[in-house]
Each structure stands twice: as structure tokens, then as C-alpha cells.
Amino acid sequence: MIMKSILHPSNRRIRLIVGVLVAGLLCVQCTRSEAFRESRYLVALSGEVFGENAPELTAKVIRLAKTDHIALLEYCLAACQDRYRDYTCTLVKQERIGGRVSNEQEIAVKFLADPFSVAMQWAPGTATLGDRVLYVEGKYNDMMLVRPTGVLSKLVGTVMRRPDGPQAMQSTLRPVNQFGFYRSLASLLRVYRQARSAGDLTERFGGFAEVAGRKAVVLVRLLPPKDDYPAAKTLIFIDLEYLAPVAVEGYDWDQQLSSRYVFKDIRFNVGLTSEDFVPAANDMKAPE
Numbered sequence: 001m002i003m004k005s006i007l008h009p010s011n012r013r014i015r016l017i018v019g020v021l022v023a024g025l026l027c028v029q030c031t032r033s034e035a036f037r038e039s040r041y042l043v044a045l046s047g048e049v050f051g052e053n054a055p056e057l058t059a060k061v062i063r064l065a066k067t068d069h070i071a072l073l074e075y076c077l078a079a080c081q082d083r084y085r086d087y088t089c090t091l092v093k094q095e096r097i098g099g100r101v102s103n104e105q106e107i108a109v110k111f112l113a114d115p116f117s118v119a120m121q122w123a124p125g126t127a128t129l130g131d132r133v134l135y136v137e138g139k140y141n142d143m144m145l146v147r148p149t150g151v152l153s154k155l156v157g158t159v160m161r162r163p164d165g166p167q168a169m170q171s172t173l174r175p176v177n178q179f180g181f182y183r184s185l186a187s188l189l190r191v192y193r194q195a196r197s198a199g200d201l202t203e204r205f206g207g208f209a210e211v212a213g214r215k216a217v218v219l220v221r222l223l224p225p226k227d228d229y230p231a232a233k234t235l236i237f238i239d240l241e242y243l244a245p246v247a248v249e250g251y252d253w254d255q256q257l258s259s260r261y262v263f264k265d266i267r268f269n270v271g272l273t274s275e276d277f278v279p280a281a282n283d284m285k286a287p288e
Helices: 002-007 010-036 055-067 071-085 151-156 181-198
Strands: 042-045 086-097 105-112 117-122 132-138 143-146 159-161 203-210 213-224 233-239 247-250 257-268
Touching: 010 213, 055 071, 055 213, 055 247, 071 181, 071 233, 181 213, 181 233, 203 233, 203 247, 203 257, 213 247
Parallel strands: none
Antiparallel strands: 042 203, 086 105, 086 257, 105 117, 117 132, 132 143, 143 159, 203 213, 213 233, 233 247, 247 257
């Protein structure tokens, strides 16, 4: 009788088996969809990971990563504002623009919080609009200074462009006036709050990772397909010591990479001043 039921299962038994298999496949799919794609800068870590802060602070970060992303990002926002007045780093970015994912761009960055100042220098062969950009909020009519690549640099010298103007946005998703850990956190929080208010927010704990050699906790944000939302899935890597988003990845509703930003070689509070954000200090000519 038992052998008969195994060899000749009823319709009910078949439906049950199929249901279990489908549920299992869905679980595997969900697990895979939420795992980030490892790269030379992003590596998954197993088990509990601890940062260099006090144990109770690290425990708080991990608890909020599992229960309340908005509260964690607000905590990090306040920490960045209180802790960091300037820093240098290397930004490695890829973005999907016009349906095509760019090659990795490696950019040496100097940043000063007050006045908001950014100086960028692209590694050879990775620049698009220009190989150097300088932006100081409130100067040059809030325009950024750009040193064009190649022969144009000698012909036209430094040019001024709107940070979020059409020409600039042809080569980036995030303009230079939105750069920095503080403004990135503020931007992430705006979308989180909007999605939570609309009942659209799904937030999950993504485990632990190593970002360019640094320990981080991973937040996974999932959103439905709406024009107001920048990505279907966003992965935010919060450094357990710095409390800053040292990597952010976005994926569209076709599960294709839309953007990846990785910050490495970060050095905080190195003593930068306004003198480090003038054209001469960045191998640029003053605009005419």
C-alpha cells in the first residue's frame, strides 16, 4: 500500500510536493536576490562582526540594521556631522547611463564640510567630462570648474559648468554638489521616509561584508516600480567604525546594476582648508 502511494501518488499529494518545491525555489531566489554580488572591493563575511567602536555602540548599529534602517541612518547622519570636518578618499564608481553601464572610474577626492567643497581627480583613462573637477558652494555662481581631458585642456583651459546641468548629467547620476557621506545619507533617508509613508518600504538585514578591507553591516532596501524611486533594490554598506556609507549599490527592476559607489583609502580630519580648494592647488587654471 505504501509502495503504491509512492509510485502512484494522488493529485493532492502531487500538488503538495509541487507546492513544497516551489516554496523552496522561492526561498532560494529570495536569498540570492538579497545577497550582494561580490567584487574585488565587496566580500561577504559570515558570522557576527565587530567594529572598532565601543561594544555597546556596535551592538546598537547591528540591532538597528536588523530592525529599523531609518533610525540607523539618522544615527549615522548625526555621527558624520559631529565627527568629520574634512576627508580624503578614493571613489570607485560605475553607473548605468543611457542604458549602458560605464567602466569603473577611479577618482581621488578631497572634501571639506564648511564651506562645502569638493575636488576630484580622475585616474588616467577613466575621465568623461573632465579629468579634474572643483566645486565650492557659493563660489563661481555655484558653478563647478572642469579641466577638460586631452587637447581641450590646452585649448580652453578651465571651463565652468552647472553641477546638475544637462552636460554634466550626461556623465553621472549624482552631481558633485550631492557628494559626501552626509548628503548621501540625507538622500537615502528621503527615499526611505517617502517609501515608508506610502507603505512601499521593505527593509531587510543583509549580513556583514568587507568593503575594501573594512568591516561593514549591509542594509537591503526593496521598493516597487514607481517613477519616484531610484532603484528596485539598494544595498547600503555602513562601516562599523566610521558609521558612514562606504559603499552603495543600486539595481533596477530587471535586476541589472544601475550604480555602484565604493569609497576606499578614507582618511578623516586631515586638516584641509579653503586653500586646498582653489584652482592652483588642484593643477587647474583660474576661469577667465
